[in-house]
Amino acid sequence: MPAKVVTITSGKGGVGKTTATANIGVALASAGARVVCLDADIGLRNLDVVMGLENRIVYDLVDVVEGRCKLRQALIKDKRLPELHLIPAAQTRDKTAVSPKDMVRLAEEMRPEFDWILIDSPAGIERGFRNAVAPADIVLIVTNPEVSAVRDADRIIGLVEAEEKGPAKLILNRVKPEMVRRGDMLATADVLEVLAIELIGVVPEDDTVLVASNHGSPAALDGKSRAGRAFRDIARRLNGETVPFEDVEGGDGLFGRLARMVRQGGQV
């Protein structure tokens, strides 16, 4: 079966696109799938750092697109999971080095070799974003439970619909249960009320994520990490499994509301 192309994007920077890409990639590959993670953030690459593969880079995405190397030469094998691969972004170029058409062609070339192609999109709504979504079969929007991130996610969902790549699915990242319970943070239901799209994961704030990223060893590799477990659940949902949502926020009332919205498929 040819690979599915999943683009992870957000609009706003710093909400966890790269972390999500690395962790979902690790989770899918741990389950035995053949996965390639592609860093589309040309000029500001860091997926390689989060995955701990920085020192293995010889060729990058722009080298492939411009024909300086074969696709196979730019594929970096992960050091822990044999089925996990990375195509790093170029650091010395910018977004205009690649066009949406190049990305579609590259994805088509990789499809027969893999089960999943995960594309880490840059922040913003310009060329880099359009490069990242051009080949996508599925678009995942990452947002945080804060008003400005949700506003940008809303904008991105509109653009994804305009590119006829919708409906996008939502990852709500860095939820702090105690703040939600105090009413100081948007609850999942509040975010879904505005965005009205299908939820695919709720990831709790978890210090292990930062530590893991710094060590180049994504949290999904750590069986005890709460966030890692949330990312593994997202991977299972991508595979079509029905995985119940963990009660990240606590409190029956909220969770009841959330579950109701999920059943409605986000159609508010």
Next chain:
Amino acid sequence: MTGPLPIKGVRDGLLVTLPDGAWHDVRATLLATIDARGDFFRGARLALRMDDRALGAAELGSLRDLLAERDTALWAVLSSLPSTRAAAADLGLQTTLTSSSSSEDDEGLPESEEEFPQAVFLQRTLRSGQSVRHPGHVVVLGDVNPGAEIVAGGHVLVWGRLRGVVHAGAAGDANATVAALDLAPTQLRIAGYIAVSPQKRGTVRPEVALIRDGHLVAEPWEGDARR
């Protein structure tokens, strides 16, 4: 399809009027015109006037990409068809030649001698960054999220939550109204009047905003509120 297309310099870029005919041929003519003029179009912002041609977001998007390859930015699409304008707006393109924040002069709205349907109907969520401009009435079955914008010459009716910026009677009609099941816009304008939503949010009920005795007020929406 012969000869180059008419090109006009306007304040913010170049305006090209597209002829009738099959889209494929028209597009080829446009690209040939650009290629033939070399540097003239390099780095230019292009507005296309296409009257009542029906184009979707996919066609406009691929045209934008083809123009981008020629270092030309597609900036605005001028069409008399609301569906084409909506597709252009979804791609972040302008649909008028004025700047997007038309507050004082509303020359962006076509004069009344132009033909347009009395109302547009949209059944979807209007999201941040999306903008609907129509010289007649605007009816939305869905939510209008913060960051979205509706500018109408006539009434605005939202069967859902209204959280974005809305301007009814934009050409000066102070009899225009704005009605919504949940009326909490970031900013509400009717003709030259302007208001922001009050902070208090008790039980949500349908409301209609209108000009009464020189003031912009919101009242419970009870069907006959205008009279």
